[in-house]
Amino acid sequence: MYSSPTNETPDDRTGRAIIRDEALRLFAEQGADAVTIRQIAAAAAVSPGLVVHHFGSKDALRSAVDRHVLDTFDRVLAELTDAAAEAATSTTASADGSVSADRDPAGTGSMAEAMLAHLPPASPIPAYLRRLLLDGSDAGTELFGRLYEMARATLAAMVAAGAASPGRDPATRAAFLMANDLAVLLLRDRLAGVLGFDPLSKEGMSRWATEVVAIYGGGLRERAATSEENRP
Amino acid sequence: MYSSPTNETPDDRTGRAIIRDEALRLFAEQGADAVTIRQIAAAAAVSPGLVVHHFGSKDALRSAVDRHVLDTFDRVLAELTDAAAEAATSTTASADGSVSADRDPAGTGSMAEAMLAHLPPASPIPAYLRRLLLDGSDAGTELFGRLYEMARATLAAMVAAGAASPGRDPATRAAFLMANDLAVLLLRDRLAGVLGFDPLSKEGMSRWATEVVAIYGGGLRERAATSEENRP
DNA sequence: CATCGAGCTGAACAAATGAATAGTATCCCG
DNA sequence: CGGGATACTATTCATTTGTTCAGCTCGATG
Missing domain, CATH: 1.10.10.60 (Homeodomain-like)
Incomplete structure (x- = not known):
């Protein structure tokens, strides 16, 4: 009723x-x-x-908000995959859980940064997703499981494309990459406090991605490319 | 009174x-x-x-617990630096904020994993530190700032030792490494749910560190070393 | 037009919670 | 020993919070 x-x-x-x-x-x-x-x-x-x-009741309201946020997440995710599927034609599944691993526009598989771009700048969705991931709710478990499957699919696609190695333990490797990606969302305010810029702003994502790409690309020891000199 | x-x-x-x-x-x-x-x-x-x-009052109790946890953090940190200083003699500062960057036993600068080993297995301290980092309390700000300074010092020491490059933006690079390290603590339960093992257990830290060392060492593309074959 | 129902309000209630108070026991120190 | 402080309990209070209820407004519908 x-x-x-x-x-x-x-x-x-x-x-x-x-x-x-x-x-x-x-x-x-x-x-x-x-x-x-x-x-x-x-x-x-x-x-x-x-x-x-x-x-x-208040708890039912909370559940309704959970569902609404997850629906929005699915919708934005569909936009992302559709936008990424423009370049390469592939089997894009609908947003019922199974996802096609064909995105990775930045080269590092940053889901959080990609989603931020498809949301209004003052959207409360990211902060709500953060809380979903941090408390022990069922909605958070479902969200985290979906993100993990996306990370595994992304890593598998990168391996298939020769862009990454599966490592000794692909599951743990995918979890590591996903955790690193989510860490920026979880610690956003704290990082902004010590760095002096919001790591999820447009400028901040660029500076952050520079280091991520460098480390993921060649490890911690590889010298930074200043302007030219791409070959060590 | x-x-x-x-x-x-x-x-x-x-x-x-x-x-x-x-x-x-x-x-x-x-x-x-x-x-x-x-x-x-x-x-x-x-x-x-x-x-x-x-x-x-309850809030004063909360503050007292905050102080107690931060004191314990400092004490464990001092044990860590003292234990690490046994091998190499260096200027080990007291736990008043300034730290000597001479640890990094695992090779990746994992503070969280190192601290876990110096606490009882069922200690509530890690979970409390996690909440300190996630809520906006002043104690959390202080803790995060201290961790950030440690990460910067650790990266600087690794650079000085030739174990790492400072990257284009050393501050962001140190923040990235720290955030990745903390992500395991923040997402511990969720990761355990999808991976099937606790990433902060003894076995879990080993599996996790394997991937971390591999990626930090040579990047995502470097093939995993199975048993021998250390040179690509 | 009358009536039904949905959107909506304002008051009221029961439970829970942080905190204050009065009083008792127990220990310590001169 | 004795007196004062400290540890501690039981009770009570004021406030907050989720929830309920009776009733109002108003548009649609038969």
Whole structure:
């Protein structure tokens, strides 16, 4: 009775969507446990009763936000794979879990950086995804599992293309690459504090990627290429 | 009036220490905000009033646990540097902030893994440090800044020893290495879920370090050394 | 037009929580 | 020994929080 039983996206356009978006923003900023229904209601300019009227309970609202964020994640991911599939024709699966390993535009398989570019600059989605990955929720487990499968597929594709070695333990290698990628998202604010720039801003991603590409390309000892001199 | 004004460690041995340790354990498991004073009191087998009697308030207890964890961090760090200084005689500074960059036993500068070995297996300290790094507390800022300075010093030492290149941007390079190192701690449970082993267990650290050393050593493309064949 | 239902409000309630208070026991030091 | 401080308990209070409920508005529909 609370929501349309088929799908929530079609009827999402009125007060219900406003409440969900404000909850998403506040949850991303402070964490769901630290946000009260009254704060959400105030941010959405409605009464506290309306929030529970639409979603049943705070926990149900949290679940609704989880689903909405995961849906957005899937949609942005589909945009990414579609955009990457323009160059090379390959079997692009739909966003039901199986993904085609044909992206890697920057050369390092940075999922986080690629997603950031396809979201509004002030989107609360990245911060919410960060919290999903860090708390022990089921939605976070599903998200992390999907990211891990993407990382494994990406590494396998790079191996097939001769761009990488599978290493002694491909699963651990893919997990290492994925963890490094996610670390920038998880420690974004802290890194910005010590570095003086946001590593997920446009300029920051460039500076970060420079080091990532250098180390992934030739290891820690390889001298940095200043302007020319590409061959050691 | 609540605690001895000089230092808290000397008089810490009775009920006060029990309460602090139980609070540390519960805070590490669930996060400080999710733990109630009554839960801490029950875990310490005392009355709720005694908790606030010893620490004044829940927030003061949180600060006391923060200080205790940071002190433990400094102590373990000193053990590490002392143990590393046995081989090479160098100027080992005291744990007042400045550190000597002469460790790096594994060859990759893994601070997290080195610290884990110097703590009891079931210590709540790693999980608490993880939460310190992830929330926006001042203690977390101080801890992160210290880790960053250690990473910079370690990279500088490796450069001086010819074991690494400073890269185009040494600050970002050091931050990247540190973030990768911390990612294992931050995503420990999630990685264990998909990999099937704890990456911070003894066996897990070995498998993880194998890939880290391989990639940091020669980049992603370098073939894995199976048993012999060290030269490409 | 009447009525049904959905969106919505404001007040109220029960449970939980941090904190304060009064009082008791226990230990330490002169 | 004795007195004062300290460790500690049991009770109580004020506030916050999620949730419920009765009722209002208003557009659609038969």
